[in-house]
Amino acid sequence: MAYASLDNLKLPDRPLHLAIGMFDGVHLGHQSVIEAAVNSAASRGGLSGVLTFWPHPSRLFRPEGEATRLFMPLNQKEASLVAMGVDCVITQPFTPEFAAITAEDFPGTLKQKLPTLTAIYVGENFRYGKGRKGTIETLIKTCRGLGLHVFSAERLRVDGEPISSTRIRACLEAGEMAQANALLGYPYTSTGRVIPGRQLGRTLGFPTLNLPWEPELRPRYGVYAVRARESVSEKWIPGVANYGQRPTVEREPAAPLLEVHLLEPVKWSAGTALEVQWMHFLRPEMKFSGLDELKARIAQDRDEAAAYFRRPSGG
Ligand SMILES: Cc1cc2nc3c(=O)[nH]c(=O)nc-3n(C[C@H](O)[C@H](O)[C@H](O)COP(=O)(O)O)c2cc1C
Numbered sequence: 001m002a003y004a005s006l007d008n009l010k011l012p013d014r015p016l017h018l019a020i021g022m023f024d025g026v027h028l029g030h031q032s033v034i035e036a037a038v039n040s041a042a043s044r045g046g047l048s049g050v051l052t053f054w055p056h057p058s059r060l061f062r063p064e065g066e067a068t069r070l071f072m073p074l075n076q077k078e079a080s081l082v083a084m085g086v087d088c089v090i091t092q093p094f095t096p097e098f099a100a101i102t103a104e105d106f107p108g109t110l111k112q113k114l115p116t117l118t119a120i121y122v123g124e125n126f127r128y129g130k131g132r133k134g135t136i137e138t139l140i141k142t143c144r145g146l147g148l149h150v151f152s153a154e155r156l157r158v159d160g161e162p163i164s165s166t167r168i169r170a171c172l173e174a175g176e177m178a179q180a181n182a183l184l185g186y187p188y189t190s191t192g193r194v195i196p197g198r199q200l201g202r203t204l205g206f207p208t209l210n211l212p213w214e215p216e217l218r219p220r221y222g223v224y225a226v227r228a229r230e231s232v233s234e235k236w237i238p239g240v241a242n243y244g245q246r247p248t249v250e251r252e253p254a255a256p257l258l259e260v261h262l263l264e265p266v267k268w269s270a271g272t273a274l275e276v277q278w279m280h281f282l283r284p285e286m287k288f289s290g291l292d293e294l295k296a297r298i299a300q301d302r303d304e305a306a307a308y309f310r311r312p313s314g315g
């Protein structure tokens with residue numbers, strides 16, 4: 001179940017185990033918080049929930065252009081949470097009124113809007129309330145008075161540094177896809193419906209499935225080894241994809257597209273619901289002086305992607 005706000009909710013009458021946070025990307029650290037809520041709810045006959053927000057709080061406080069850009073679209077975040085076994089996902093609009101709730105009042109406000117609330121799940125670095133004044137210590141203290149349990153997950157690290165959405169954003173912008181995937185705990189994924197291309201790829205000898213992909217924060221434009229599947233089926237097909245604005249063939253800066261050339265024949269076409277996992281960065285997108293040069297380079301990209309998938313750890 002997905003709900004668009006904390007107001008006027010009608011949840012099943014079972015004790016609610018609620019994880020709270022932005023959860024952009026649902027990375028390994030987020031997963032440990034959410035799994036704790038899901039597992040406790042399951043073992044105690046309760047209901048698991050996630051309270052998340054939209055847009056990012058920094059949209060309210062930072063000047064236009066300097067707000068945090070999210071790399072996971074909201075519908076994808078909701079779908080990932082449901083796939084993890086979360087019973088209800090509440091996406092609270094992050095309005096000035098909501099931001100004005102003080103740390104002192106926040107747990108009480110939650111308990112009032114969610115009368116079945118029994119336990120709150122966060123990470124040890126959780127901050128909340130007006131001015132982000134609330135800490136895990138203040139949360140535990142206030143919740144004790146309200147009869148609410150607080151579970152605080154230890155901060156997970158990779159290579160000695162904490163995992164965070166901020167760290168993953170930096171990897172995506174730099175094209176460090178293998179590292180982004182290690183922090184996420186799963187491959188960075190694009191989903192959507194294939195749109196018709198200009199059929200130029202076919203003339204080039206490299207037909208592509210074109211997926212519009214415009215998250216607030218975009219991965220580095222370039223060529224990647226990817227794998228794709230029709231969302232309904234299970235089998236992953238290896239491929240090579242360009243993400244960017246195609247400066248060789250577009251005169252004006254175009255909307256970014258993920259163009260996937262699969263290494264095995266498929267019958268998919270415009271309208272197909274596609275899921276694409278980004279595995280490995282091969283090179284930046286470039287402006288070639290002509291189609292022959294582009295074609296030769298795509299052939300090289302295809303061979304490099306095929307070699308990637310032949311490696312014992314590839315695919
Ligand atoms: C593996 C691969 C690499 C590509 N690299 C570039 C590139 O570096 N620069 C560029 O302008 N276009 C690049 N393209 C995009 C092609 O220009 C585009 O796929 C072609 O124009 C076909 O467009 P269509 O799908 O509209 O027919 C690449 C495409 C693929 C499949």
Ligand SMILES: Nc1ncnc2c1ncn2[C@@H]1O[C@H](COP(=O)(O)OP(=O)(O)OP(=O)(O)O)[C@@H](O)[C@H]1O
Nearest residue numbers: 021022023029122123125126155156163164165166
């Ligand atoms: N590495 C981690 N280990 C365990 N819990 C975490 C980790 N990172 C975040 N959390 C917890 O997950 C919830 C959501 O956190 P949030 O989305 O603000 O995290 P973040 O990844 O640090 O994001 P950002 O880098 O944008 O600040 C919070 O309760 C937070 O404490």
